[in-house]
Amino acid sequence: MSAASRDHSRMPTVAASPSLPILYRDDRLLAVDKPSGLLSVPGRGPDKQDCALSRVQLEHPSALVVHRLDMSTSGLLLFALDRDMQRALGALFERRRVSKRYIACVRGVPQPPTGDIDLPLSPDWPRRPRSRVDHDNGRSAHTGYRLLEQIDQGRAARLELTPTTGRSHQLRVHLAALGHPILGDELYADPDTQRMAPRLLLHAAYLAFEHPAGSAWLELQSPAPF
Numbered sequence: 391m392s393a394a395s396r397d398h399s400r401m402p403t404v405a406a407s408p409s410l411p412i413l414y415r416d417d418r419l420l421a422v423d424k425p426s427g428l429l430s431v432p433g434r435g436p437d438k439q440d441c442a443l444s445r446v447q448l449e450h451p452s453a454l455v456v457h458r459l460d461m462s463t464s465g466l467l468l469f470a471l472d473r474d475m476q477r478a479l480g481a482l483f484e485r486r487r488v489s490k491r492y493i494a495c496v497r498g499v500p501q502p503p504t505g506d507i508d509l510p511l512s513p514d515w516p517r518r519p520r521s522r523v524d525h526d527n528g529r530s531a532h533t534g535y536r537l538l539e540q541i542d543q544g545r546a547a548r549l550e551l552t553p554t555t556g557r558s559h560q561l562r563v564h565l566a567a568l569g570h571p572i573l574g575d576e577l578y579a580d581p582d583t584q585r586m587a588p589r590l591l592l593h594a595a596y597l598a599f600e601h602p603a604g605s606a607w608l609e610l611q612s613p614a615p616f
């Protein structure tokens with residue numbers, strides 16, 4: 391069954407319970423499975439205080455943010471359990487020592503089936519929180535993609551995405567610029583593509599890095615729910 395036509399009624403969204411599935415935990419860090427529709431960190435206003443950080447801190451009060459996912463994106467979210475680990479993990483992300491993979495379902499089928507998107511990005515200030523391609527003043531941004539399968543006779547495709555930078559909305563802007571917006575994207579997709587899914591079909595599926603405490607290679611995975 392394809393991503394565009396399958397029953398989405400069981401697709402995880404914001405959980406009624408404050409507890410989030412823990413995918414990995416040791417005495418220095420933990421990783422949870424964030425549902426689509428939940429903020430990574432608190433926003434402005436009393437209606438935006440429920441977030442992954444606040445939920446994790448209910449059981450792990452010392453938890454600290456390491457990186458973020460868009461509210462609409464689901465998947466792996468990493469937290470440090472002390473300040474030293476937060477700094478160490480932050481340095482790994484800053485130095486691009488963290489391998490990241492996402493799964494997305496997009497409109498149409500990209501050609502060629504594998505490729506690289508190198509388009510600089512900057513904030514689209516008049517339309518915040520959007521970002522935009524900006525060849526004059528944008529920061530470098532790179533996304534690799536690989537076709538996993540065509541779905542619905544080529545109406546859509548399932549891709550693996552491997553970003554090496556982490557700009558705001560990078561994957562969403564890059565795929566829209568390629569002419570293949572992510573299904574369900576309310577910011578960058580046309581209305582027809584938005585209606586092809588009940589949520590943004592973008593999932594953080596894989597993180598791998600050298601654990602700062604002990605130097606073991608750590609691989610974390612979260613299967614896409616679509």
